[in-house]
Amino acid sequence: MSLEKPATPSTSVAAPFPPYADVETSSDDYARRFAGASGEFLLGVQTRLLLELAAPFPGATVLDVGGGHAQTAAPLAEAGYDVTVVGSRESCRVRIDRLRTARPVRFRVGDLLALPFEANSFEVAIAFRLLTHVEAWQRLVAELTRVARRAVILDYPELASVNLLTTQLFGLKRRIEPSTRPYTCYRRREVEAALAASGFDRFTARPEFFAPMVLHRVLNSGRASRVIESAARGAGLTSKLGSPVILRAEAVAVPVAG
Numbered sequence: 001m002s003l004e005k006p007a008t009p010s011t012s013v014a015a016p017f018p019p020y021a022d023v024e025t026s027s028d029d030y031a032r033r034f035a036g037a038s039g040e041f042l043l044g045v046q047t048r049l050l051l052e053l054a055a056p057f058p059g060a061t062v063l064d065v066g067g068g069h070a071q072t073a074a075p076l077a078e079a080g081y082d083v084t085v086v087g088s089r090e091s092c093r094v095r096i097d098r099l100r101t102a103r104p105v106r107f108r109v110g111d112l113l114a115l116p117f118e119a120n121s122f123e124v125a126i127a128f129r130l131l132t133h134v135e136a137w138q139r140l141v142a143e144l145t146r147v148a149r150r151a152v153i154l155d156y157p158e159l160a161s162v163n164l165l166t167t168q169l170f171g172l173k174r175r176i177e178p179s180t181r182p183y184t185c186y187r188r189r190e191v192e193a194a195l196a197a198s199g200f201d202r203f204t205a206r207p208e209f210f211a212p213m214v215l216h217r218v219l220n221s222g223r224a225s226r227v228i229e230s231a232a233r234g235a236g237l238t239s240k241l242g243s244p245v246i247l248r249a250e251a252v253a254v255p256v257a258g
Helices: 028-034 036-054 073-078 090-097 137-147 162-176 188-196 213-219 222-234 237-241
Strands: 061-065 082-087 106-109 122-127 148-156 200-207 245-251
Touching: 028 036, 028 090, 036 073, 036 148, 036 200, 036 213, 036 222, 036 245, 061 073, 061 137, 073 082, 082 090, 090 106, 122 137, 137 148, 137 188, 148 188, 148 200, 188 200, 188 245, 200 237, 213 222, 222 237
Parallel strands: 061 082, 061 122, 082 106, 122 148
Antiparallel strands: 148 245, 200 245
16 A cells, blocks of 8 residues: 655745645545535544543643644543644644634644654644554654653554455545545554554554445435444444544553653
8 A cells, every 4th residue: 555645835935844644634625525414423433432532531631643634622622631733834723723612722833753842741642634644654653652641542544444445446435535545554453563662552442433434425324324333333343344443552651740
């Protein structure tokens, strides 16, 4: 599976570091992929599982890496978390600036592979819609674990799922969704190994969907999506073959806050 290269800057002004996939995922055009009944269903499942995995750390400081899409910053802030989003371009703040949440969400521009924060600066670091599009993904994982004191939560497309057919079906998916970009799928063990290498384990995984997300978008029916996913979850298919997977890893030894 090919890896997406960093996006081409939309401006000719030189930058100290390259832009990453968050430039596109922070856009209104990308947000439209989650509009309508299907989008409401997809984001609803993601939000429920994210808040479940974040629940052991109520009110924690959270660094949302590449989170300009606001899909994770908004529900976390509403739930009382202290959220900072870091994006690779100033343009990635547009959707964050529009938020009117119970707690304000801060934004910072920085290199996502060399985060502009000291070690252990946040209790939790998260990254959604990012790992699959970053070529140096192990470096991203290392940065998440460096800045997080207690836990890392990230999502990734699981290879042990319908994604096994990604190569064969990618052309069809692109015909349905022309904005679809190449992406990389992973096996859980390799993502867990990268986290464990930085002292994070005690893994908890929550697969999101059995059916491909593109199918839910084509159906655009919250009721149909709920029926499909409820049946798959009840049959144990989602736990074995679900994707994307939201994975939480906790620090083996929690540093004492300074």
